[in-house]
Amino acid sequence: MSHRSNVLLGLVIDQYLTTASPVSSNSIFQSKTLSVSSATIRGELARLEDGGFITHKHTSSGRIPCDLGYRHYVKDIMREEPPNFKERFTIEHQMHQVQGNIDRRIAITASVLAGLIKNAVVITKKYQPSALDDIKLFDILPGRILILVVFVDGVVKKQLVDKRTSFIIRMTPSIESLNKLIKNYFFNREANKKMEFVNDSLIMTIQSVISGEEEGIINEEIIIEGATHLMAQPEFETKESMLTTYDALASLKYEPFTIQKTHKKQRVSVSIGEEIPKNQFKNLSVVSTDYKIRDAASGKIMVIGPKRISYQKVIPLVRYVSNLLSN
Structure with missing residues:
Protein backbone atom coordinates (compact mmCIF):
# COMPACT_ATOMS: atom_id res chain seq x y z
CA MET A 1 0.00 0.00 0.00
CA SER A 2 1.31 3.45 -0.90
CA HIS A 3 2.06 6.10 1.71
CA ARG A 4 -0.89 8.19 0.54
CA SER A 5 -3.25 5.22 0.79
CA ASN A 6 -1.98 4.53 4.30
CA VAL A 7 -2.57 8.12 5.34
CA LEU A 8 -6.02 8.15 3.76
CA LEU A 9 -7.06 4.88 5.41
CA GLY A 10 -5.83 6.24 8.72
CA LEU A 11 -7.91 9.39 8.24
CA VAL A 12 -11.04 7.38 7.42
CA ILE A 13 -10.65 5.12 10.45
CA ASP A 14 -9.66 7.89 12.87
CA GLN A 15 -12.72 9.89 11.87
CA TYR A 16 -15.00 6.86 12.01
CA LEU A 17 -13.70 5.89 15.47
CA THR A 18 -14.71 9.34 16.70
CA THR A 19 -18.03 9.89 14.95
CA ALA A 20 -19.38 6.38 14.21
CA SER A 21 -20.64 7.92 10.96
CA PRO A 22 -19.59 7.04 7.39
CA VAL A 23 -16.71 9.21 6.19
CA SER A 24 -17.18 11.18 2.99
CA SER A 25 -14.44 12.19 0.56
CA ASN A 26 -15.55 15.80 1.02
CA SER A 27 -14.97 15.71 4.80
CA ILE A 28 -11.44 14.42 4.21
CA PHE A 29 -10.84 17.12 1.59
CA GLN A 30 -12.16 19.82 3.92
CA SER A 31 -9.80 18.67 6.70
CA LYS A 32 -6.86 19.79 4.50
CA THR A 33 -4.74 16.94 5.86
CA LEU A 34 -3.87 15.78 2.34
CA SER A 35 -2.68 18.36 -0.19
CA VAL A 36 -4.51 16.70 -3.09
CA SER A 37 -7.71 17.34 -4.99
CA SER A 38 -11.07 15.90 -4.04
CA ALA A 39 -10.96 13.83 -7.25
CA THR A 40 -7.67 12.24 -6.15
CA ILE A 41 -9.17 11.43 -2.76
CA ARG A 42 -12.18 9.78 -4.40
CA GLY A 43 -9.87 7.71 -6.59
CA GLU A 44 -7.77 6.57 -3.61
CA LEU A 45 -10.91 5.69 -1.65
CA ALA A 46 -12.13 3.60 -4.58
CA ARG A 47 -8.81 1.69 -4.62
CA LEU A 48 -9.03 1.10 -0.87
CA GLU A 49 -12.55 -0.21 -1.34
CA ASP A 50 -11.45 -2.52 -4.16
CA GLY A 51 -8.74 -3.85 -1.82
CA GLY A 52 -11.32 -4.73 0.85
CA PHE A 53 -10.11 -2.15 3.38
CA ILE A 54 -13.25 0.01 3.40
CA THR A 55 -16.81 -0.23 2.13
CA HIS A 56 -20.00 1.82 1.90
CA LYS A 57 -23.60 0.93 2.71
CA HIS A 58 -25.20 2.96 -0.06
CA THR A 59 -24.00 4.40 -3.35
CA SER A 60 -24.09 7.99 -2.11
CA SER A 61 -22.95 7.31 1.46
CA GLY A 62 -19.47 7.69 2.93
CA ARG A 63 -17.02 4.91 3.67
CA ILE A 64 -16.71 2.73 6.76
CA PRO A 65 -13.79 0.42 7.60
CA CYS A 66 -13.86 -3.33 6.96
CA ASP A 67 -12.17 -5.92 9.20
CA LEU A 68 -9.14 -5.90 6.88
CA GLY A 69 -8.92 -2.12 7.18
CA TYR A 70 -9.02 -2.26 10.98
CA ARG A 71 -6.38 -4.98 10.99
CA HIS A 72 -4.06 -2.92 8.77
CA TYR A 73 -4.72 0.12 10.94
CA VAL A 74 -3.78 -1.71 14.15
CA LYS A 75 -0.71 -3.32 12.63
CA ASP A 76 0.79 -0.54 10.51
CA ILE A 77 -0.91 2.83 10.92
CA MET A 78 -2.08 3.70 14.43
CA ARG A 79 0.17 5.24 17.06
CA GLU A 80 -0.43 4.21 20.63
CA GLU A 81 -1.51 6.84 23.15
CA PRO A 82 -0.13 5.85 26.58
CA PRO A 83 -2.39 6.40 29.62
CA ASN A 84 -2.27 10.00 30.77
CA PRO A 129 -3.25 -23.51 45.40
CA SER A 130 -1.02 -21.09 47.29
CA ALA A 131 2.49 -22.03 48.37
CA LEU A 132 3.95 -21.63 51.86
CA ASP A 133 5.91 -18.41 52.45
CA ASP A 134 6.68 -18.22 56.19
CA ILE A 135 5.84 -19.61 59.63
CA LYS A 136 6.04 -17.53 62.80
CA LEU A 137 5.45 -18.59 66.40
CA PHE A 138 4.62 -16.18 69.24
CA ASP A 139 4.67 -16.87 72.98
CA ILE A 140 2.17 -14.20 73.94
CA LEU A 141 -0.60 -16.20 75.65
CA PRO A 142 -0.42 -18.09 78.95
CA GLY A 143 -0.11 -21.79 78.26
CA ARG A 144 -0.45 -21.48 74.47
CA ILE A 145 1.64 -20.67 71.40
CA LEU A 146 0.22 -18.56 68.57
CA ILE A 147 1.07 -19.89 65.11
CA LEU A 148 0.99 -17.62 62.05
CA VAL A 149 1.26 -19.39 58.69
CA VAL A 150 1.87 -17.01 55.78
CA PHE A 151 1.23 -17.96 52.13
CA VAL A 152 2.68 -16.31 49.01
CA ASP A 153 -0.70 -14.85 47.99
CA GLY A 154 -0.69 -12.77 51.19
CA VAL A 155 -3.12 -15.01 53.09
CA VAL A 156 -2.24 -15.37 56.78
CA LYS A 157 -3.76 -18.16 58.89
CA LYS A 158 -3.68 -18.27 62.68
CA GLN A 159 -3.84 -21.21 65.03
CA LEU A 160 -3.27 -21.78 68.76
CA VAL A 161 -1.60 -24.84 70.23
CA ASP A 162 -1.51 -25.87 73.90
CA LYS A 163 2.04 -25.91 75.23
CA ARG A 164 1.29 -28.97 77.37
CA THR A 165 0.40 -31.12 74.34
CA SER A 166 3.70 -30.51 72.50
CA PHE A 167 6.90 -32.20 73.60
CA ILE A 168 8.87 -29.91 71.22
CA ILE A 169 7.53 -26.77 72.89
CA ARG A 170 8.27 -28.08 76.38
CA MET A 171 11.83 -29.13 75.49
CA THR A 172 12.83 -25.98 73.53
CA PRO A 173 14.35 -23.31 75.81
CA SER A 174 13.15 -20.15 74.00
CA ILE A 175 10.68 -18.93 71.40
CA GLU A 176 13.60 -17.89 69.17
CA SER A 177 14.96 -21.44 69.22
CA LEU A 178 11.49 -22.82 68.59
CA ASN A 179 11.02 -20.58 65.54
CA LYS A 180 14.39 -21.63 64.16
CA LEU A 181 13.61 -25.32 64.70
CA ILE A 182 10.18 -25.11 63.03
CA LYS A 183 11.46 -23.15 60.02
CA ASN A 184 14.27 -25.63 59.61
CA TYR A 185 11.75 -28.46 59.64
CA PHE A 186 9.32 -27.02 57.10
CA PHE A 187 11.79 -25.30 54.75
CA ASN A 188 14.77 -27.68 54.88
CA ARG A 189 13.92 -31.03 53.35
CA GLU A 190 17.01 -32.76 54.71
CA ALA A 191 16.24 -31.59 58.23
CA ASN A 192 12.65 -32.69 57.71
CA LYS A 193 13.80 -36.25 57.03
CA LYS A 194 16.13 -36.41 60.05
CA MET A 195 13.97 -34.66 62.64
CA GLU A 196 12.14 -36.73 65.21
CA PHE A 197 8.77 -36.01 66.82
CA VAL A 198 6.94 -35.66 63.49
CA ASN A 199 3.79 -36.72 65.32
CA ASP A 200 4.14 -33.89 67.80
CA SER A 201 1.01 -31.75 68.17
CA LEU A 202 2.84 -28.56 67.11
CA ILE A 203 4.10 -30.13 63.86
CA MET A 204 0.72 -31.71 63.14
CA THR A 205 -1.14 -28.45 63.77
CA ILE A 206 1.07 -26.49 61.38
CA GLN A 207 0.83 -29.25 58.75
CA SER A 208 -2.95 -29.16 59.03
CA VAL A 209 -3.03 -25.40 58.42
CA ILE A 210 -0.69 -25.70 55.42
CA SER A 211 -2.52 -28.61 53.80
CA GLY A 212 -5.85 -26.84 54.19
CA GLU A 213 -4.56 -24.07 51.93
CA GLU A 214 -2.24 -25.93 49.58
CA GLU A 215 -4.76 -28.67 48.79
CA GLY A 216 -7.41 -26.17 47.78
CA ILE A 217 -9.25 -26.78 44.53
Whole structure:
Protein backbone atom coordinates (compact mmCIF):
# COMPACT_ATOMS: atom_id res chain seq x y z
CA MET A 1 0.00 0.00 0.00
CA SER A 2 1.31 3.45 -0.90
CA HIS A 3 2.06 6.10 1.71
CA ARG A 4 -0.89 8.19 0.54
CA SER A 5 -3.25 5.22 0.79
CA ASN A 6 -1.98 4.53 4.30
CA VAL A 7 -2.57 8.12 5.34
CA LEU A 8 -6.02 8.15 3.76
CA LEU A 9 -7.06 4.88 5.41
CA GLY A 10 -5.83 6.24 8.72
CA LEU A 11 -7.91 9.39 8.24
CA VAL A 12 -11.04 7.38 7.42
CA ILE A 13 -10.65 5.12 10.45
CA ASP A 14 -9.66 7.89 12.87
CA GLN A 15 -12.72 9.89 11.87
CA TYR A 16 -15.00 6.86 12.01
CA LEU A 17 -13.70 5.89 15.47
CA THR A 18 -14.71 9.34 16.70
CA THR A 19 -18.03 9.89 14.95
CA ALA A 20 -19.38 6.38 14.21
CA SER A 21 -20.64 7.92 10.96
CA PRO A 22 -19.59 7.04 7.39
CA VAL A 23 -16.71 9.21 6.19
CA SER A 24 -17.18 11.18 2.99
CA SER A 25 -14.44 12.19 0.56
CA ASN A 26 -15.55 15.80 1.02
CA SER A 27 -14.97 15.71 4.80
CA ILE A 28 -11.44 14.42 4.21
CA PHE A 29 -10.84 17.12 1.59
CA GLN A 30 -12.16 19.82 3.92
CA SER A 31 -9.80 18.67 6.70
CA LYS A 32 -6.86 19.79 4.50
CA THR A 33 -4.74 16.94 5.86
CA LEU A 34 -3.87 15.78 2.34
CA SER A 35 -2.68 18.36 -0.19
CA VAL A 36 -4.51 16.70 -3.09
CA SER A 37 -7.71 17.34 -4.99
CA SER A 38 -11.07 15.90 -4.04
CA ALA A 39 -10.96 13.83 -7.25
CA THR A 40 -7.67 12.24 -6.15
CA ILE A 41 -9.17 11.43 -2.76
CA ARG A 42 -12.18 9.78 -4.40
CA GLY A 43 -9.87 7.71 -6.59
CA GLU A 44 -7.77 6.57 -3.61
CA LEU A 45 -10.91 5.69 -1.65
CA ALA A 46 -12.13 3.60 -4.58
CA ARG A 47 -8.81 1.69 -4.62
CA LEU A 48 -9.03 1.10 -0.87
CA GLU A 49 -12.55 -0.21 -1.34
CA ASP A 50 -11.45 -2.52 -4.16
CA GLY A 51 -8.74 -3.85 -1.82
CA GLY A 52 -11.32 -4.73 0.85
CA PHE A 53 -10.11 -2.15 3.38
CA ILE A 54 -13.25 0.01 3.40
CA THR A 55 -16.81 -0.23 2.13
CA HIS A 56 -20.00 1.82 1.90
CA LYS A 57 -23.60 0.93 2.71
CA HIS A 58 -25.20 2.96 -0.06
CA THR A 59 -24.00 4.40 -3.35
CA SER A 60 -24.09 7.99 -2.11
CA SER A 61 -22.95 7.31 1.46
CA GLY A 62 -19.47 7.69 2.93
CA ARG A 63 -17.02 4.91 3.67
CA ILE A 64 -16.71 2.73 6.76
CA PRO A 65 -13.79 0.42 7.60
CA CYS A 66 -13.86 -3.33 6.96
CA ASP A 67 -12.17 -5.92 9.20
CA LEU A 68 -9.14 -5.90 6.88
CA GLY A 69 -8.92 -2.12 7.18
CA TYR A 70 -9.02 -2.26 10.98
CA ARG A 71 -6.38 -4.98 10.99
CA HIS A 72 -4.06 -2.92 8.77
CA TYR A 73 -4.72 0.12 10.94
CA VAL A 74 -3.78 -1.71 14.15
CA LYS A 75 -0.71 -3.32 12.63
CA ASP A 76 0.79 -0.54 10.51
CA ILE A 77 -0.91 2.83 10.92
CA MET A 78 -2.08 3.70 14.43
CA ARG A 79 0.17 5.24 17.06
CA GLU A 80 -0.43 4.21 20.63
CA GLU A 81 -1.51 6.84 23.15
CA PRO A 82 -0.13 5.85 26.58
CA PRO A 83 -2.39 6.40 29.62
CA ASN A 84 -2.27 10.00 30.77
CA PHE A 85 -1.54 11.12 34.34
CA LYS A 86 -5.20 11.23 35.38
CA GLU A 87 -5.85 7.72 34.07
CA ARG A 88 -2.73 6.31 35.73
CA PHE A 89 -3.56 8.03 39.02
CA THR A 90 -7.14 6.73 38.98
CA ILE A 91 -6.07 3.15 38.34
CA GLU A 92 -3.19 3.11 40.81
CA HIS A 93 -5.20 4.87 43.54
CA GLN A 94 -8.07 2.37 43.29
CA MET A 95 -5.72 -0.62 43.24
CA HIS A 96 -3.85 0.71 46.26
CA GLN A 97 -7.08 0.81 48.26
CA VAL A 98 -7.42 -2.98 48.01
CA GLN A 99 -3.75 -3.96 48.08
CA GLY A 100 -3.25 -7.49 49.42
CA ASN A 101 -6.82 -8.62 48.64
CA ILE A 102 -6.67 -10.42 45.31
CA ASP A 103 -10.43 -10.79 44.80
CA ARG A 104 -11.15 -7.11 45.38
CA ARG A 105 -8.09 -6.03 43.40
CA ILE A 106 -9.23 -7.93 40.30
CA ALA A 107 -12.83 -6.72 40.70
CA ILE A 108 -11.82 -3.06 41.07
CA THR A 109 -9.48 -3.41 38.08
CA ALA A 110 -12.36 -4.54 35.87
CA SER A 111 -14.64 -1.76 37.13
CA VAL A 112 -12.09 1.06 36.77
CA LEU A 113 -10.93 -0.07 33.32
CA ALA A 114 -14.53 -0.32 32.06
CA GLY A 115 -15.21 3.18 33.34
CA LEU A 116 -12.18 4.62 31.58
CA ILE A 117 -12.72 3.05 28.17
CA LYS A 118 -16.55 3.04 28.20
CA ASN A 119 -16.73 -0.53 26.95
CA ALA A 120 -17.08 -3.98 28.48
CA VAL A 121 -14.21 -5.54 30.42
CA VAL A 122 -13.92 -9.25 31.13
CA ILE A 123 -11.32 -10.61 33.53
CA THR A 124 -10.91 -14.35 33.93
CA LYS A 125 -9.54 -15.42 37.28
CA LYS A 126 -7.92 -18.79 37.88
CA TYR A 127 -6.69 -19.53 41.37
CA GLN A 128 -3.76 -21.81 42.06
CA PRO A 129 -3.25 -23.51 45.40
CA SER A 130 -1.02 -21.09 47.29
CA ALA A 131 2.49 -22.03 48.37
CA LEU A 132 3.95 -21.63 51.86
CA ASP A 133 5.91 -18.41 52.45
CA ASP A 134 6.68 -18.22 56.19
CA ILE A 135 5.84 -19.61 59.63
CA LYS A 136 6.04 -17.53 62.80
CA LEU A 137 5.45 -18.59 66.40
CA PHE A 138 4.62 -16.18 69.24
CA ASP A 139 4.67 -16.87 72.98
CA ILE A 140 2.17 -14.20 73.94
CA LEU A 141 -0.60 -16.20 75.65
CA PRO A 142 -0.42 -18.09 78.95
CA GLY A 143 -0.11 -21.79 78.26
CA ARG A 144 -0.45 -21.48 74.47
CA ILE A 145 1.64 -20.67 71.40
CA LEU A 146 0.22 -18.56 68.57
CA ILE A 147 1.07 -19.89 65.11
CA LEU A 148 0.99 -17.62 62.05
CA VAL A 149 1.26 -19.39 58.69
CA VAL A 150 1.87 -17.01 55.78
CA PHE A 151 1.23 -17.96 52.13
CA VAL A 152 2.68 -16.31 49.01
CA ASP A 153 -0.70 -14.85 47.99
CA GLY A 154 -0.69 -12.77 51.19
CA VAL A 155 -3.12 -15.01 53.09
CA VAL A 156 -2.24 -15.37 56.78
CA LYS A 157 -3.76 -18.16 58.89
CA LYS A 158 -3.68 -18.27 62.68
CA GLN A 159 -3.84 -21.21 65.03
CA LEU A 160 -3.27 -21.78 68.76
CA VAL A 161 -1.60 -24.84 70.23
CA ASP A 162 -1.51 -25.87 73.90
CA LYS A 163 2.04 -25.91 75.23
CA ARG A 164 1.29 -28.97 77.37
CA THR A 165 0.40 -31.12 74.34
CA SER A 166 3.70 -30.51 72.50
CA PHE A 167 6.90 -32.20 73.60
CA ILE A 168 8.87 -29.91 71.22
CA ILE A 169 7.53 -26.77 72.89
CA ARG A 170 8.27 -28.08 76.38
CA MET A 171 11.83 -29.13 75.49
CA THR A 172 12.83 -25.98 73.53
CA PRO A 173 14.35 -23.31 75.81
CA SER A 174 13.15 -20.15 74.00
CA ILE A 175 10.68 -18.93 71.40
CA GLU A 176 13.60 -17.89 69.17
CA SER A 177 14.96 -21.44 69.22
CA LEU A 178 11.49 -22.82 68.59
CA ASN A 179 11.02 -20.58 65.54
CA LYS A 180 14.39 -21.63 64.16
CA LEU A 181 13.61 -25.32 64.70
CA ILE A 182 10.18 -25.11 63.03
CA LYS A 183 11.46 -23.15 60.02
CA ASN A 184 14.27 -25.63 59.61
CA TYR A 185 11.75 -28.46 59.64
CA PHE A 186 9.32 -27.02 57.10
CA PHE A 187 11.79 -25.30 54.75
CA ASN A 188 14.77 -27.68 54.88
CA ARG A 189 13.92 -31.03 53.35
CA GLU A 190 17.01 -32.76 54.71
CA ALA A 191 16.24 -31.59 58.23
CA ASN A 192 12.65 -32.69 57.71
CA LYS A 193 13.80 -36.25 57.03
CA LYS A 194 16.13 -36.41 60.05
CA MET A 195 13.97 -34.66 62.64
CA GLU A 196 12.14 -36.73 65.21
CA PHE A 197 8.77 -36.01 66.82
CA VAL A 198 6.94 -35.66 63.49
CA ASN A 199 3.79 -36.72 65.32
CA ASP A 200 4.14 -33.89 67.80
CA SER A 201 1.01 -31.75 68.17
CA LEU A 202 2.84 -28.56 67.11
CA ILE A 203 4.10 -30.13 63.86
CA MET A 204 0.72 -31.71 63.14
CA THR A 205 -1.14 -28.45 63.77
CA ILE A 206 1.07 -26.49 61.38
CA GLN A 207 0.83 -29.25 58.75
CA SER A 208 -2.95 -29.16 59.03
CA VAL A 209 -3.03 -25.40 58.42
CA ILE A 210 -0.69 -25.70 55.42
CA SER A 211 -2.52 -28.61 53.80
CA GLY A 212 -5.85 -26.84 54.19
CA GLU A 213 -4.56 -24.07 51.93
CA GLU A 214 -2.24 -25.93 49.58
CA GLU A 215 -4.76 -28.67 48.79
CA GLY A 216 -7.41 -26.17 47.78
CA ILE A 217 -9.25 -26.78 44.53
CA ILE A 218 -8.16 -24.79 41.49
CA ASN A 219 -11.16 -22.72 40.48
CA GLU A 220 -11.99 -20.23 37.77
CA GLU A 221 -14.22 -17.21 37.78
CA ILE A 222 -15.22 -14.67 35.15
CA ILE A 223 -15.86 -11.03 36.06
CA ILE A 224 -17.77 -8.86 33.58
CA GLU A 225 -18.00 -5.10 34.01
CA GLY A 226 -19.16 -2.27 31.75
CA ALA A 227 -21.89 -4.09 29.82
CA THR A 228 -24.04 -0.95 29.99
CA HIS A 229 -21.18 1.10 28.50
CA LEU A 230 -20.99 -1.32 25.57
CA MET A 231 -24.77 -1.28 25.03
CA ALA A 232 -24.68 2.52 24.90
CA GLN A 233 -22.50 2.47 21.77
CA PRO A 234 -24.37 3.57 18.62
CA GLU A 235 -23.67 0.23 16.92
CA PHE A 236 -26.08 -1.45 19.36
CA GLU A 237 -28.97 1.03 19.38
CA THR A 238 -31.47 -1.46 17.93
CA LYS A 239 -33.13 -3.99 20.22
CA GLU A 240 -31.86 -6.92 18.12
CA SER A 241 -28.21 -5.82 18.15
CA MET A 242 -28.40 -5.04 21.86
CA LEU A 243 -29.78 -8.49 22.72
CA THR A 244 -27.20 -10.22 20.50
CA THR A 245 -24.36 -8.37 22.20
CA TYR A 246 -25.77 -9.02 25.68
CA ASP A 247 -26.08 -12.74 24.89
CA ALA A 248 -22.50 -12.74 23.60
CA LEU A 249 -21.23 -11.37 26.91
CA ALA A 250 -23.43 -13.68 28.97
CA SER A 251 -22.18 -16.72 27.03
CA LEU A 252 -18.66 -16.13 28.33
CA LYS A 253 -19.82 -17.33 31.75
CA TYR A 254 -20.28 -20.87 30.47
CA GLU A 255 -18.48 -20.93 27.12
CA PRO A 256 -15.21 -18.94 27.18
CA PHE A 257 -13.03 -18.77 24.09
CA THR A 258 -9.33 -18.50 23.36
CA ILE A 259 -8.06 -15.32 21.76
CA GLN A 260 -5.37 -15.78 19.15
CA LYS A 261 -2.28 -13.66 19.77
CA THR A 262 -1.95 -11.10 17.01
CA HIS A 263 -0.10 -8.25 18.69
CA LYS A 264 2.82 -10.27 20.04
CA LYS A 265 5.42 -7.53 20.28
CA GLN A 266 3.41 -5.58 22.80
CA ARG A 267 2.09 -8.64 24.68
CA VAL A 268 -1.44 -7.62 23.72
CA SER A 269 -3.75 -9.52 21.38
CA VAL A 270 -6.25 -7.81 19.09
CA SER A 271 -9.02 -9.87 17.48
CA ILE A 272 -11.45 -8.18 15.11
CA GLY A 273 -14.84 -9.45 13.96
CA GLU A 274 -14.50 -12.73 12.11
CA GLU A 275 -11.11 -13.38 13.79
CA ILE A 276 -12.96 -14.09 17.05
CA PRO A 277 -13.88 -17.80 17.32
CA LYS A 278 -17.49 -17.09 18.36
CA ASN A 279 -20.17 -16.15 15.84
CA GLN A 280 -21.92 -13.86 18.34
CA PHE A 281 -18.81 -11.65 18.36
CA LYS A 282 -18.64 -10.98 14.61
CA ASN A 283 -19.53 -7.30 15.13
CA LEU A 284 -17.12 -6.84 18.02
CA SER A 285 -13.41 -6.50 18.71
CA VAL A 286 -11.47 -7.93 21.64
CA VAL A 287 -8.24 -6.48 23.03
CA SER A 288 -6.69 -8.86 25.55
CA THR A 289 -3.60 -9.77 27.50
CA ASP A 290 -2.54 -12.13 30.28
CA TYR A 291 -1.79 -11.34 33.91
CA LYS A 292 -0.37 -13.32 36.80
CA ILE A 293 -0.41 -12.33 40.45
CA ARG A 294 2.56 -14.13 41.94
CA ASP A 295 1.69 -17.83 42.25
CA ALA A 296 -1.83 -17.13 43.46
CA ALA A 297 -3.99 -16.19 40.49
CA SER A 298 -3.74 -15.79 36.74
CA GLY A 299 -6.00 -15.16 33.79
CA LYS A 300 -6.86 -12.78 30.98
CA ILE A 301 -7.92 -9.15 30.82
CA MET A 302 -10.22 -8.57 27.84
CA VAL A 303 -11.74 -5.35 26.60
CA ILE A 304 -14.76 -6.02 24.41
CA GLY A 305 -16.19 -3.28 22.26
CA PRO A 306 -17.43 -2.48 18.76
CA LYS A 307 -14.92 -2.80 15.92
CA ARG A 308 -14.78 0.99 16.21
CA ILE A 309 -13.04 0.70 19.58
CA SER A 310 -10.24 3.22 20.22
CA TYR A 311 -7.36 0.78 19.65
CA GLN A 312 -4.65 3.41 20.09
CA LYS A 313 -5.82 4.10 23.65
CA VAL A 314 -7.13 0.69 24.69
CA ILE A 315 -4.06 -1.38 23.75
CA PRO A 316 -1.56 0.55 25.94
CA LEU A 317 -4.13 0.89 28.73
CA VAL A 318 -4.74 -2.86 28.85
CA ARG A 319 -0.98 -3.48 28.88
CA TYR A 320 -0.52 -0.93 31.68
CA VAL A 321 -3.26 -2.48 33.82
CA SER A 322 -1.86 -5.96 33.28
CA ASN A 323 1.58 -4.85 34.45
CA LEU A 324 0.11 -3.22 37.56
CA LEU A 325 -2.03 -6.22 38.39
CA SER A 326 0.86 -8.64 37.86
CA ASN A 327 3.32 -6.61 39.93
